[in-house]
Amino acid sequence: MRALAVDTEAPGRLRLAEAPEPEVGAHQVLVAVQHIALNYGDLNGARNRPAGFVPGWDASGVVARAAASGEGPPAGARVVTTMGSQGGWAERRAVDVDELAVVPADIDLAEAATLPVAGVTALRALQRSGPLLGRRVLVTGASGGVGRFAVQLAALGGAHVIASVGSSARGEGLRTLGADEVVIGLESVTAPLHVVLDNVGGPQLVSIWRLLGEGGVIQCIGTTSQQEASFPSLVGMRRSIEAFTKGPRSGADIAYLMQLMQAGRLRVDVGWRGSWSRIAEAADALLGRRVAGKAVLDVD
Ligand SMILES: NC(=O)c1ccc[n+]([C@@H]2O[C@H](COP(=O)([O-])OP(=O)(O)OC[C@H]3O[C@@H](n4cnc5c(N)ncnc54)[C@H](OP(=O)(O)O)[C@@H]3O)[C@@H](O)[C@H]2O)c1
Structure with a gap:
């Protein structure tokens, strides 16, 4: 064949x-x-x-x-x-x-x-992150496969959805899918974030950690940036990072x-x-x- x-x-x-x-x-x-x-x-x-x-x-x-x-x-x-x-x-x-x-x-x-892969990953990553109603959810790589499903499912769950993309052109159509904010990188993203579905990784992940609120969780789904992250300190308030796998x-x-x-x-x-x-x-x-x-x- x-x-x-x-x-x-x-x-x-x-x-x-x-x-x-x-x-x-x-x-x-x-x-x-x-x-x-x-x-x-x-x-x-x-x-x-x-x-x-x-x-x-x-x-x-x-x-x-x-x-x-x-x-x-x-x-x-x-x-x-x-x-x-x-x-x-x-x-x-x-x-x-x-x-x-x-x-x-x-x-x-x-x-x-x-x-x-893309749809079930978005679904399971959100399900593992606790209730979404009224929570501030950041999706990075929101223009991609996992990202577009994640934006829609988080909005369905009642979250305030922040969709992060690489350029304004890549952000087109995401508001129609349910994003409340479409941002380039982390420009203008404010604390606290409660749930983050991260498809990009690298240094941006460290900046996201600093924006996470009490009890917040980051689901590390992918590293499309192909860059490593180095965390200066993980001590402080209660918050977590999960290495996500779809299963x-x-x-x-x-x-x-x-x-x-x-x-x-x-x-x-x-x-x-x-x-x-x-x-x-x-x-x-x-x-x-x-x-x-x-x-x-x-x-x-
Ligand atoms: N852990 C798991 O079980 C699991 C399951 C599914 C997927 N994944 C991983 O999740 C990630 C997303 O998968 P996908 O299928 O949604 O990929 P995709 O459709 O290619 O989307 C990835 C998005 O990431 C951004 N991106 C790409 N290269 C980048 C770079 N060099 N720097 C910063 N951003 C970049 C792009 O957004 P912009 O162009 O807007 O920047 C792109 O839309 C991948 O790393 C994949 O391997 C993991």
């Missing part, structure tokens, strides 16, 4: 190649993939992988073969899927039955593909996010879409911070 694999000579280090068919476990369905959603982590990880490695967590498509155990959806069901380990940017993938959700008829399959069994949370979409309460912004043969272009746009929201590839 065809897959997107690491090729150290290719622009962006990825190109279409031949790969072995997946081995399907008893508690897994075989899915014929139609749409792949890119995550920063897929692309960043591919930089350090050897030739032939197939990356990829998120994709949607149709069940080609139901699980031998009898669990999960039947053949023919439209599903959105993710994988515990990478290896899923291919025509077919084997998926654990608790890492997928059936896509309702009124939800676009390509949009659904964007939900597992497994995403199916039920993906289904919940699709319910929000059906109710018109959650929007998916697909900022780049094209054939999977254009992976180099899509990766360049995402890593170059030119995609507003998610990039989706069509397996054509």
Whole structure:
């Protein structure tokens, strides 16, 4: 079958190649993939992988073969899927039955593909941060995949949402998604912050720590700045930093996010879409911070 694999000579280090068919476990369905959603982590990880490695967590498509155990959806069901380990940017993938959700008829399959890593990360990071009603929530990297879901979900939870972006152009549309303030970096952000979903890391994270109020929490989701942070002192008032990880069994949370979409309460912004043969272009746009929201590839 065809897959997107690491090729150290290719622009962006990825190109279409031949790969072995997946081995399907008893508690897994075989899915014929139609749409792949890119995550920063897929692309960043591919930089350090050897030739032939197939990356990829998120994709949607149709069940080609139901699980031998009898669990999960039947053949023919439209599903959105993710994988515990990478290896899923291919025509077919084997998926654990608790890492997928059936896509309702009124939800676009390509949009659904964007939900597992980015949407579930935003949801779980907020759920781990306590009540949101009336709290001041900062989302950094708010223009990106995790960021746009986080802004919307924090607003749904009743928070005062501050969306931090790299430039005014990158902030476009975030107020419509529910941001009360859109700021560049930490410009004009005032204390106290109660919850922070940080996708950027580096020195900015230290500045955020100083803005955190009593009992506040920072969820360290990502380090897109690729810079390290050095904290002068962690002594003082009670506040915490969590090293966030999304964790497994995403199916039920993906289904919940699709319910929000059906109710018109959650929007998916697909900022780049094209054939999977254009992976180099899509990766360049995402890593170059030119995609507003998610990039989706069509397996054509
Ligand atoms: N821990 C977990 O379980 C988990 C799960 C999902 C994602 N992640 C991580 O979370 C981060 C966000 O993921 P994503 O998929 O949302 O990525 P994304 O769509 O690429 O968005 C990241 C955002 O970060 C900002 N950014 C990018 N490069 C930057 C730089 N050099 N300096 C400052 N800001 C920069 C950009 O905003 P501006 O252009 O507006 O600056 C961009 O919109 C990534 O690091 C990813 O690996 C972790």
